[in-house]
Each structure stands twice: as structure tokens, then as C-alpha cells.
Amino acid sequence: MRSKTHFKATVRFRTLARRIVVCVLLGWCAPIGSSLAQSESLDETDTRAIMKANFLFHFAASNEWPTSSKNGNFNVAVIGSERLFEELVDKYAFKMVGAQPLKIHAFDDVESFIGVSNMHLVYCDPGGDALSTLAGALEGKPALLVADSEGALERGAFINFVAVGNRIRYQINADLAREKGVLIGNKIMSWAVTSTP
């Protein structure tokens, strides 16, 4: 009696156990593999654009602009950087610079910008001759030219973004700014890596 009972229970258990093992091997492994084995996805946000946009906002807000520039919108032009333009529009458009709402304008290249007036701050992504051409076009206008290219100060930019220790910092040509009647604020000066006093 004892052995018969045990035998039946054992057979039933073994059959069940085999089924379960098969289920484990076939069924359970699949969802684990499919739902959890995915890779993380890279955030493709333009990190440098975020930083530069905030710097530009501070350049706009923390300098003293000539009285003649304190009417209407505070206009910022972005040449050759769609992602920077988008970042500025997203976070800073119509924020106040003193009593002026910030307005952002995009231009594909320097050529399309030539002839545009009433800009307070002009960011130019291309360097080289294009930057020199732009600096020439802005001569005599109270617009602060900001660049992100090697030797940009020599080509007529007032502020140039540079990489220092894997970070974005900036150089300033304060003399040039003063000539245009823009007084660079202490806050901006203090964070500059190099500047002409």
C-alpha cells in the first residue's frame, strides 16, 4: 500500500516537474531576454548648445548697453547653429533683459545676415573669413559679436567660446566692447579665462 501510493505520487510529481522544467527553459527565458536585455538609449540633446545658450543670456542680461539700444526688443541673432537657436527659443525667448523682451532670430549663414540691423547680440558659429566678414559688417553698430572658433578675437569678435579642461569657457576683448559703448559686467568679466582689460 505504502509503496503503491508513493509510486503514484512520484510518477505524478515527476511528470509535473518535467513539464515545469520545460516551461522554465522555453517560456520563462524568452520574456527575460526580450524585455530586459535592451540597451539604454543615449540622450542626444546638444549639451554644448544648452551651455552656450545660457552664457548668451547672461551676456545679454549682465552687460550695460548704450541708452540708444534700450528700446523695443532685445534682439539676438544666431548664425549657422540651428540647435542653439532652438535652445534659445525654447528657454529664453521673451524673457526680460532689463525692460526689453528677448527676441531670437536665426540665420543660415553670414551672407543671409548681412544688411540686418538692430541686433544687440550676434552669435556666429562659422569662423575664418566668414567671421571676419561679419565683424566688418557690424563695425560701427552697437552689436556684441560672440563666436566659437579659433582666433575669433583677432577676427573681430568680442567674446569667443573656448574649451578649458573639458569645459566651455570664454575669452573677452573688453577694449573692443568698450569702443562700441557696451560695458562688460563684472560678473561676465570674472568668469572669463582671458580678457583685455
Next chain:
Amino acid sequence: MKRYQTIHKKKAVLWGAMVLVTFALHAQSPVDRASRLAQSGSWWEAYDVLAPVIQSEPQRSDARAWFMLGFIEKELHKSTGESGAEAPHRVQSVASFEQALSMPALSTKDRTTAREALDFLSRTYFREAIDRVEGFTPGSTAEILGLMGQYEQIQSILNPRFDKSEQRADLHRYLGQAHAKLLETERHAGTSLERELFEGAVEHYGKSLEFEPDNYASQYNLAIVLYNHGVRQLKRIDHNTSMFELMEIQDHCVALFESALQPMKQAYTQRPERLETLKGLMTIHYALSQKDESDAYRSKIERILQKR
């Protein structure tokens, strides 16, 4: 009258048979009675017969009693739907089977069955651990690791050469992903939970790499978690951010980007032609203002895409 006598006689026989059956049942050992009840699917009754006497002799020294109790507890575990590392019937079932297996008197047949049952129980722990990772909630890590620990402990008993490295590496990688997934939701932005989730993700990917140092997915995912956390901080910069705060955020983010570079490079070493890794390196170098390096990886991506 005769008919009445016949009925009366039949009743007496029936009563007699019942008394004999009752006597026979009582004469059986608790193991036999539990076995009969178990056979008919009366698990609770079987449990009530065997559990109270298992620590008393002769059951205590009877390998088959422990085997039977393990079997009954296993069925109760299944029928009650209990869960967790400390689920009592499962814990007791495992302990009973282990006790039975430790006794030389256990028959070869029962020994085989007990090992199969233990294997089944260990996999229920494993499956439960994975289920909890899939439905991960903050604070459930200890329970998940507890379940996995039970699985590993049983597997080690069944196979002393059991190597847990691969599955541990997988589990920690899944936990890393679970933490990272919650990080993506904005509702934790800026909270202490966000920091805990980030640290949890980094810790689990790190542990996964301790078990399998060359695991591509863990290296790549660790790099992404570090990098994305930096980007997340940057995205919170707005017009209210002061210059001082901006510089502080930048320092913090650069440190994260620099940390992301090493695991991404290790992942690249293993799969140099994989686009996602090249894109990762291009992006991290760009974020670190390392234009030449970023451009070099961009060129590699373009060359690979041209070949396709």
C-alpha cells in the same frame, strides 16, 4: 420478520467494516496517512497530519517523512500563491527536502524526485526575482536579491560546481536598467529619489561588471547612465540659473561625462564597428568640448554607413 433480520444483519456488517477501516487508518503511520491524503489532493489535511509530528520520533529520523513533508509544503506553496523570499511553505519545503537529502536512508527514487522538486522551487525564486525586476519599484532591491540568493543557494546544493557569475551579472544589469528607466520619468526630477535611482543604476551596472568584466551591455549601459544623468542636469538650466550655478552644474556634468568615457571606450574595444558605441563616443567627446576626437568618431560612423 425475515426481511427485517436481513436488513439488520447488513447494517451490522457495514458498521463492522467502518470500524475496521477506522482502526486500520489509525494503525497507519502519520507518513502513510499523509501520503494517502496527499494522493487525493487533500494537502492541508496531509499537512495537519505530518507537520505537528515531524520533530518527534520516529518521523524525525525518517527520510521519507521529510521527503513527504517537503512535497506537501511545495503543493501548499503553489496553492496559496504565497510569494517573497520568506514565503513560509516554500522555505519549509526547501528545508524539508534538504533534510531528506541529507539522510542516507532516502531511496534513490525519492532522492531523484527531491532534487527535481528543489530545482523547481529554486526556479520559482528565480522567476519571482525576475518578475520583480520587470515591475521594479524603488525599495524592492533587497527582496529581489533575497529571492536570487535563495535560488543560488538551492542550485549550489544541487550542484556544488554551480557558477552564479553569469546570472548574477544579468540580474545586476537588469536592476541597473530598472533604476535607469525610472530615472527617465520627470516626476522624480530634483528629488532625493532621483539621486538614489542614479546611484542604484551605477552601482548595479558596476556589480554586473564585477561578475562579468567584459560584458558589453553593462559597459555600454553604465556609460549611458552616467552621460544621461549629466545631460539631465544640464537640461534644467534656464533663465533663473546664475553664472555661478552654471559653472557649478558644468563642473558636475563634466565629471559625469568623463566617468562615462571609460566604460564607453571599453564597450568600443569589444565592438568597434557597432554604431551605437561610436555614436556614444562621438557624443561624449563633443560634450567634453573635445572636437577633434568627436569628429574622428563621426568620420568612422560615416565610413561604416558608406560601406552598407
